[in-house]
Amino acid sequence: MSEAVRIVDADVHNTYASANELLPYLPEPHKSRMADGGIGYPGSGYYSVVGVLRRDAIPPKGGPAGSDPDTIRTQLLDAYGIDYAVLTGGGILGVSNLTDPDYACAIASAYNDWLIDRWLPLDPRFRGALVVSTTDPEQAAREIDRVGPHPQMVEVLMGSGQPRLLGQRYFHPIYEAAERNNLPVAIHPGTEGAGIANPPTPAGYPTNYIGWHTCLSLNFAAHIVSLVCDGVFSKYPNLKFLCVEGGVSWLAPLMWRLDKNYKALRSDTPWLTRMPSEYIKDHVRLTTQPIEEPEDPRDLLRMFEIIEAERTLLYSSDYPHWDFDHPHTAFPPGMSAQLKRRVMAENAIELYGLPATRPNVKPAAARVNGSRADGSVAVASGKAPDPGE
Amino acid sequence: MSEAVRIVDADVHNTYASANELLPYLPEPHKSRMADGGIGYPGSGYYSVVGVLRRDAIPPKGGPAGSDPDTIRTQLLDAYGIDYAVLTGGGILGVSNLTDPDYACAIASAYNDWLIDRWLPLDPRFRGALVVSTTDPEQAAREIDRVGPHPQMVEVLMGSGQPRLLGQRYFHPIYEAAERNNLPVAIHPGTEGAGIANPPTPAGYPTNYIGWHTCLSLNFAAHIVSLVCDGVFSKYPNLKFLCVEGGVSWLAPLMWRLDKNYKALRSDTPWLTRMPSEYIKDHVRLTTQPIEEPEDPRDLLRMFEIIEAERTLLYSSDYPHWDFDHPHTAFPPGMSAQLKRRVMAENAIELYGLPATRPNVKPAAARVNGSRADGSVAVASGKAPDPGE
Numbered sequence: 001m002s003e004a005v006r007i008v009d010a011d012v013h014n015t016y017a018s019a020n021e022l023l024p025y026l027p028e029p030h031k032s033r034m035a036d037g038g039i040g041y042p043g044s045g046y047y048s049v050v051g052v053l054r055r056d057a058i059p060p061k062g063g064p065a066g067s068d069p070d071t072i073r074t075q076l077l078d079a080y081g082i083d084y085a086v087l088t089g090g091g092i093l094g095v096s097n098l099t100d101p102d103y104a105c106a107i108a109s110a111y112n113d114w115l116i117d118r119w120l121p122l123d124p125r126f127r128g129a130l131v132v133s134t135t136d137p138e139q140a141a142r143e144i145d146r147v148g149p150h151p152q153m154v155e156v157l158m159g160s161g162q163p164r165l166l167g168q169r170y171f172h173p174i175y176e177a178a179e180r181n182n183l184p185v186a187i188h189p190g191t192e193g194a195g196i197a198n199p200p201t202p203a204g205y206p207t208n209y210i211g212w213h214t215c216l217s218l219n220f221a222a223h224i225v226s227l228v229c230d231g232v233f234s235k236y237p238n239l240k241f242l243c244v245e246g247g248v249s250w251l252a253p254l255m256w257r258l259d260k261n262y263k264a265l266r267s268d269t270p271w272l273t274r275m276p277s278e279y280i281k282d283h284v285r286l287t288t289q290p291i292e293e294p295e296d297p298r299d300l301l302r303m304f305e306i307i308e309a310e311r312t313l314l315y316s317s318d319y320p321h322w323d324f325d326h327p328h329t330a331f332p333p334g335m336s337a338q339l340k341r342r343v344m345a346e347n348a349i350e351l352y353g354l355p356a357t358r359p360n361v362k363p364a365a366a367r368v369n370g371s372r373a374d375g376s377v378a379v380a381s382g383k384a385p386d387p388g389e
Numbered sequence: 390m391s392e393a394v395r396i397v398d399a400d401v402h403n404t405y406a407s408a409n410e411l412l413p414y415l416p417e418p419h420k421s422r423m424a425d426g427g428i429g430y431p432g433s434g435y436y437s438v439v440g441v442l443r444r445d446a447i448p449p450k451g452g453p454a455g456s457d458p459d460t461i462r463t464q465l466l467d468a469y470g471i472d473y474a475v476l477t478g479g480g481i482l483g484v485s486n487l488t489d490p491d492y493a494c495a496i497a498s499a500y501n502d503w504l505i506d507r508w509l510p511l512d513p514r515f516r517g518a519l520v521v522s523t524t525d526p527e528q529a530a531r532e533i534d535r536v537g538p539h540p541q542m543v544e545v546l547m548g549s550g551q552p553r554l555l556g557q558r559y560f561h562p563i564y565e566a567a568e569r570n571n572l573p574v575a576i577h578p579g580t581e582g583a584g585i586a587n588p589p590t591p592a593g594y595p596t597n598y599i600g601w602h603t604c605l606s607l608n609f610a611a612h613i614v615s616l617v618c619d620g621v622f623s624k625y626p627n628l629k630f631l632c633v634e635g636g637v638s639w640l641a642p643l644m645w646r647l648d649k650n651y652k653a654l655r656s657d658t659p660w661l662t663r664m665p666s667e668y669i670k671d672h673v674r675l676t677t678q679p680i681e682e683p684e685d686p687r688d689l690l691r692m693f694e695i696i697e698a699e700r701t702l703l704y705s706s707d708y709p710h711w712d713f714d715h716p717h718t719a720f721p722p723g724m725s726a727q728l729k730r731r732v733m734a735e736n737a738i739e740l741y742g743l744p745a746t747r748p749n750v751k752p753a754a755a756r757v758n759g760s761r762a763d764g765s766v767a768v769a770s771g772k773a774p775d776p777g778e
Contacts (some may be wrong), residue, residue, distance in 0.1 A: 049656050162592040165600075192591060201611035203551040203587050204603070210654040211554075211618040214647050215591070218607040222590035229600040247646055253638035253692070256681040258603045264712065265599040267438050292645040300694065303642070306688065323653065 002357045005083045007327050008348035011244050011316035014072060014119055015090025017063040021118070025110035030103050039107060041094030042195030044161075048209040050322050057320030065320040066090050069122045074364050076319045077125050080327050083358045084348070085117055086154060086236070088244065093159035093188055101136035105143065112147045120152045124305045124359035128351065129157035129186060135196075137170060140299030141177035148181035154352035155242060160216075161191030163198055166223040167230030169324040170346050171268045179236045184285070184351055186242035187223065206215040220246035221254050224284060228258070231271035233283040241349055242285045242359045245318055252306040255280060281308050285351055287316035288343065289325040297332030304335075310342045314351065391746045394472045396716050397737035399676045400633050400705035403461060403508060404479030410507070414499035419492050428496060430483030431584030433550075435596040435744070439711050446709030451599055451743040454709040455479050455536065458511045463753055465708045466514050469716050472747045473737070475496040475543060476508055477518045482548035486584030490525035494532065497522045501536045509541045513748035516741065518546035518575060523584075526559060530566035536572035543741035544573045544631060549605075550580030552587055555612040556619030568625045573674070573740055575631040576612065609635035610643050613673060617647065620660035622672045629740055631674045634707055638681040641695040646668060672698050674740055676705035677732065678714035686721030693724070699731045703740065 019039050023031055034040075057075060059068030066072065067090075077085055092111050098104040102234050108131045130153045132140035144156055156178045164170055166187065180183045192200035193212065199205050200219065206212040220243050227233065227241060255277035262269070262276050272279065286307070288292065294300055304313065318324055327344065335343070349356055399453035408428050412420055423429075446464060448457030455461065456479075461533055465475055481500050487493040497520050504517050506606065519542045523527035530590065545567045553559055555576065567574045582601065588594050589608065595601040609632050616622065616630060644666035651658070651665050675696070683689055693702065707713055716733065724732070738745055 005721070050653055106671060139481040160592075165590060165592045165595060168596060184767065198590075198592050199587060200591050201554060201587075201615075202581060202589050202591060202608035203549075203611055203615075205613060206554060206611075207557060208620050210647075210650050210657040212461060212613050212642055213654070214614050214618075214643075214650050215611050217642075217646060218610055219591035222595075222604050222605055224591055225592075225600050225603050226592075226595060229603075230596050241635045249642035249645060250639065251681075252608075252688075253636070253642065254603075256683045256688075257606060257636055258599075260679065260682050261599050261603050264439055265437060265602070268597040268599040290646075292642055293649050294641075294645045294695070299641070299645075299691070302688070302691070339510075373517070 003354045005345045005349060005354065005356060005358055007082045007315060007344050008354065009076070009082045009085045009317045009319070010314045011088050011289060011318050012072065012076065012085040012361065013066045013090045013318070013320060014069070014087040015064055015066045016114065017067040022107065022114055023206070025113040026106055030106040033103060039094070041091065042097055044191070044193035044212070045201065045210045046212045048322070052274040052321045052322055054294055054322060054324060054362065064090070066296050069119060070367065072319070073123055074369070076317065078364050080357070082125065082327070084125050084127055084354050086127045086129055086352070087115065088157060088188060089131060092131050093191050094194065095131065095133035096135060096159040097119040097161060097191050097197050098135060099196060101133065101139065104133035104135045105139040109143055112143065116147065116150055124361060126152065127154045127354070128152050129155050130183070132174060134158050134162060134171060134174065137173040141173040144174070144177035144181055144183065146181055146220035154354070155182070155186045157186045157188060158248065160187040160189045160219050160223060161194060163196050164228035167226030167228070167232050169230070172232070172235070175232055175236045177240050179239045182353070184240035184242050186244050187220070187247055188244040189219065192216060192219055217247040217250045220248055224254065224280060225258060228270050228272070228276045228279050231269065233279045234271040239283060240285060241283055242287065242351065244287045244316065245289060246286070247290060247292060248286050248288060248307070248313065249303040251280070252303050283314060285312050285314055285347065287314050288330070289318040290323045291325055293328055298334065300332050303332050304339065310339055311347060312345045314348045315344045394738060394743065394745060394747055396469065396471045396704060396733050397705045397743065398465070398471045398474040398708070399703045399737055400477050400678060400707050401461065401465065401474040402479045402707070402709060403454045403458070403476040404453055405503070406456040411496065411499040411503055414502040415495055416620045419495040422492060428483070430480065431450050431486055431591070433580070433582035433601070435598045435601045441711055443709045443711060443713060453479070458508060459756065460707070462512055462756070464552045465706065467753050471514065471695045471716070472679040473514050473516055473743050475516045475518055475741070476504065477517070477546060477577060478520060480522050482580050483583065484520065484522035485524060485548040486550060486580050486586050487522070487524060487579045488585060490522065490528065493522035493524045498532055501532065503654055505536065505539055508771060513750060515541065516543045517541050518544050519572070520546050521563060523547050523551065523560060523563065526562040530562040533563070533566035533570055533572065535574055542572070543743070544575045546575045546577060549576040549578045549608050549612060550583055550586035550637065552585050554615035555634055556615030556617070556621050561624070563622070564625045564628050568628045571742070573629040573631050575633050576609070577633040578608065578635055581605060597690040606636040606639045610639055613643065613669060614647060617661070617668050618658050620658065622668045624659040628672060629674060630672055630677065631740065633676045633705065634678060635675070636679060637677060637696070637702065638689065638692040640669070641676065641692050670701060674701050674703055674736065676703050677719070678705045678707040680714055680719055687723065689721050690723050693728065699728055700736060702732045703737045704733045
């Protein structure tokens with residue numbers, strides 16, 4: 001049982017069946033507020049007719065997709081041979097879009113306690129993303145110190161929808177705490193345009209979901225430029241920053257443009273001693289989903305080469321979201337076995353400090369609720385399909 | 390004298406020596422306002438230590454770079470064998486960032502009259518960009534009808550710094566007028582974050598000039614997504630849209646992401662009957678400067694292939710700005726002679742409806758002020774260097 005890890009999934013959306021599950025973890029007065037009015041996240045108002053969640057991921061016993069650990073285990077982890085999965089929550093990132101930082105930070109803490117209590121003990125494959133609200137970076141830093149040492153917590157997670165660029169000094173206490181706890185900082189989209197976040201583009205609000213979703217990458221690009229140019233990676237040399245669900249291929253032309261500008265404008269950024277793209281490749285990591293699908297798949301392979309995917313790219317499925325990427329079919333033909341190993345597992349093992357060997361997982365049939373609604377049973381600890389197949 | 394056009398420069402920044410040159414073209418009360426307070430454009434507050442204008446482009450007789458037609462003729466057109474140059478103004482795009490639409494539209498009209506009066510008659514190589522203020526699209530449409538028929542006016546130009554995405558219905562009267570006058574609509578950056586424009590990124594204001602300048606492409610990307618998804622090219626099937634000075638290579642991954650999303654989310658955009666990238670390649674054109682400079686120049690050539698540069702890309706120098714691109718050295722080796730002809734001249738000839746042959750230009754020595762400060766004389770109508778050399 002010391003087989004090498006096959007697949008790490010860097011973005012799996014678990015959630016509560018009801019937000020009321022957080023109530024026992026909330027202190028007053030926040031508990032009464034939430035009990036009375038719900039969490040009360042501001043929305044961005046975008047609607048997709050295809051839905052945000054896979055309809056086939058609704059648990060057999062009911063509740064929202066992602067709310068039943070057993071369905072995640074059988075439908076995702078067992079079925080695809082995923083050895084570790086980072087649980088990134090469902091909707092919780094709205095804690096950075098609220099006006100009241102005390103309430104927002106209390107919700108984030110309650111979520112982290114709920115995650116530690118209700119999910120992480122259930123399966124040795126589960127890993128946790130520690131959620132912070134950026135509305136009060138000092139409180140966020142204390143939250144990182146509080147729950148960051150938990151052995152299954154592998155990253156600090158915050159929404160990319162922000163009123164400020166993430167490189168700016170306002171956010172630095174979060175990076176200092178993350179570096180101190182040896183945790184990467186991850187951002188995830190979905191809150192762009194909601195509450196105190198900025199409009200989702202440099203010219204306001206897209207009209208519809210397709211425009212909003214397509215432009216999410218632009219926000220990631222702006223944050224990366226800011227992280228480099230505001231000197232975050234110079235100030236926190238051990239910090240790693242993970243872009244989750246923001247796309248991949250935009251990074252190559254962004255590095256070209258930023259490096260070219262740096263040659264002329266480097267006096268703006270005296271804290272940089274190397275080309276901006278060097279900082280990006282050393283400090284920034286990206287998850288694969290939603291991976292771009294150029295007409296000629298060799299173009300994607302070339303993008304992988306340019307961004308040095310063998311050290312920067314981590315597989316993610318985004319389960320149970322509508323645009324789920326299957327680990328065995330989402331990628332173009334022509335990836336070397338070495339590159340596949342790096343993307344599917346090794347980059348994540350290094351970033352998160354995961355064991356290099358597969359965990360010991362009970363067969364699904366031996367677990368409580370281990371069987372699927374259709375009666376099928378998947379076995380996780382057996383031979384899983386090769387990611388490249 | 391029926392030699393084929395060699396180079397068309399799609400972005401040359403002329404300007405007034407003093408904004409007071411516009412006063413004779415302004416009606417009251419706008420004339421008194423400007424005489425008293427200057428044009429009064431709101432600024433974005435970004436500063437670059439290298440400056441925005443080439444110091445060697447200051448005219449021998451003084452005044453700002455770009456303010457002397459003769460310097461533009463000798464230092465740019467004669468020196469590089471440029472046969473047609475689109476004059477895009479200097480700073481005039483701030484007319485879309487003012488709060489008062491009547492004043493803003495009056496300034497735009499005065500600028501257009503000044504351009505027609507003071508510049509276009511001077512040289513057969515000069516072509517004009519008709520500037521509109523987007524603060525009142527109906528007035529902008531009337532301005533297009535008023536000056537669009539001038540034989541040397543070749544495009545409608547507006548700032549990309551906007552409070553709204555350019556595909557949205559608010560702007561449609563401008564597109565209708567442009568299509569009616571058979572003129573492409575061009576956008577140009579520089580006003581991002583100023584006045585009524587949105588902050589320059591989806592997460593607010595970059596800290597410094599390098600961050601602001603690098604992120605200008607993101608705004609262009611957002612506008613292109615909007616133009617396609619809001620149906621502008623379905624509604625105005627003969628409209629062409631030109632992205633000036635916004636970069637080039639970002640378009641390829643943007644098309645991949647948008648096409649992929651369209652496959653799932655096409656019900657958001659029932660007016661589209663083809664893939665979004667098809668609309669982009671049919672309707673969107675880009676100028677080259679500032680061209681990306683990847684470490685391996687073949688990556689730029691591949692970007693050219695993907696965006697179908699042989700029909701979408703137009704050379705521009707951005708003279709006299711700091712990041713000027715030399716027509717003979719800015720491009721990577723390996724471009725075919727055919728692609729060079731398309732980019733350096735033919736795409737512009739088709740877009741602007743220019744003559745296919747070089748204009749008859751007086752030798753510099755025969756012109757008033759035809760000699761350079763250093764005594765050198767360039768001859769424009771002789772054999773110019775081949776753009777590919």
